[in-house]
Amino acid sequence: MDTQAQDNRQKKFWLYIVLALVLLAMASCVAGIRSFFDEDRNPATRITALKTMPANRLDVNASVISTDPARGLMKVELVFHPLGDLVAGSRHLLTRDIRLLTNAVGKTEILLKKNHAAQPLELTLSLLDGDIALYPADKYNALLELDASTQNGAEAEVPLPLVLYFTSHNHLLHAEASLGADSQDSDLQAEIKLTRPMTIQAFAWFMHGVMVLIGISAAMVTYNVAYKGKKLEAGLMIWMGALLFVLPSIRSMLPGVPPLGSFTDYLVFFWVEAATSLCLFIMVVTWYQRAPDDK
Numbered sequence: 001m002d003t004q005a006q007d008n009r010q011k012k013f014w015l016y017i018v019l020a021l022v023l024l025a026m027a028s029c030v031a032g033i034r035s036f037f038d039e040d041r042n043p044a045t046r047i048t049a050l051k052t053m054p055a056n057r058l059d060v061n062a063s064v065i066s067t068d069p070a071r072g073l074m075k076v077e078l079v080f081h082p083l084g085d086l087v088a089g090s091r092h093l094l095t096r097d098i099r100l101l102t103n104a105v106g107k108t109e110i111l112l113k114k115n116h117a118a119q120p121l122e123l124t125l126s127l128l129d130g131d132i133a134l135y136p137a138d139k140y141n142a143l144l145e146l147d148a149s150t151q152n153g154a155e156a157e158v159p160l161p162l163v164l165y166f167t168s169h170n171h172l173l174h175a176e177a178s179l180g181a182d183s184q185d186s187d188l189q190a191e192i193k194l195t196r197p198m199t200i201q202a203f204a205w206f207m208h209g210v211m212v213l214i215g216i217s218a219a220m221v222t223y224n225v226a227y228k229g230k231k232l233e234a235g236l237m238i239w240m241g242a243l244l245f246v247l248p249s250i251r252s253m254l255p256g257v258p259p260l261g262s263f264t265d266y267l268v269f270f271w272v273e274a275a276t277s278l279c280l281f282i283m284v285v286t287w288y289q290r291a292p293d294d295k
Helices: 002-041 198-226 234-252 263-289
Strands: 045-047 058-068 073-082 097-104 107-112 121-129 139-151 162-168 174-179 187-195
Touching: 045 174, 058 139, 058 174, 097 121, 107 121, 139 162, 162 174, 162 187, 198 234, 198 263, 234 263
Parallel strands: 058 162
Antiparallel strands: 045 162, 058 073, 073 121, 097 107, 097 139, 121 139, 139 187, 174 187
16 A cells, blocks of 8 residues: 555656646747747837927838847848928928938948938948857847938038937847937937847757757766666667767757857857767777677
C-alpha cells in the first residue's frame, strides 16, 4: 500500500509539472502574440518644438522601414504633407520650393520643387552607438535632423515650421523617438532609441537554453556509455554527429541573428559545439577500444 501511495504521489507530482509547463507555454504564446500586435498599434509620436500650430507648416510622417545593426544603419521613410498656402489645387501641388537639410547618409539635402507634388523619400540613418555583439540585449541610438525652409523666386529663404510624426512597426527592434534639446520650430532633432522587444529577447535566450540542454544530453549519453558501460549503439554516434550540424541551424533560427562572434556565442554556442564534438570523439574511442563481442 505504501508503494502504491508513493507511486500515486509521484504521478500527481509529474502531472502538476506537466500542467504547469502547459500553462507557462500558453501564457508565453499569448504574451508573444500581444507583443506583436501592440507593436502595430503604437500611435505615431508627435515631435515638434512649436507651441501653437500655424496654418502654413510642413507635416512629415517618418516610419522605420528596416534596421541593420550589423552595418550600423537604419532606413526611414518620409512622407510629406505641406499645409496652408504651401499647396494648391486638388493635386496638392507645391506653390513654392521647399528645401530640407538632413543628416542622412549620402542625402543631406532634399528639394521639393514648386508645381510638383511632394513625393515620399527614403533616408538612411547611422546608428550612433550600440554593439550587435551584445545580442539579444543590444541597444542603439540614432538621430534624425530636419531643417526646413521655403523660397519663392528670388526671395530669401524663410524658415518653415515642422511637425514630425514618428512610427515604427519593426518587430525585431522597437524604436521610440523624442524631441531633441536643441530643436527649433523649423529645425527638428528626433532622438531615436532602439531596443529588442522582450519577446525577442526571451525567445533568443530560450534557444540558447535549448543548445545547453543538447550539450548536457550529449554529455549524459557519453558518460553512461564510456564510463558506466552501457551498450554502445551505432545510432547514438549518428545522433551525436547530427547534433554538430543541428546546433548551427538552431543558432541561425535566432530572430535578427547576429554575426558569428557575439557575446552569446562565447557564452553558449562555442562551448556547446566543442563539448558535443568531444563527446562524439569519446564515443568513437570507446567503440574502438571495446572488443567485438562486448555488449
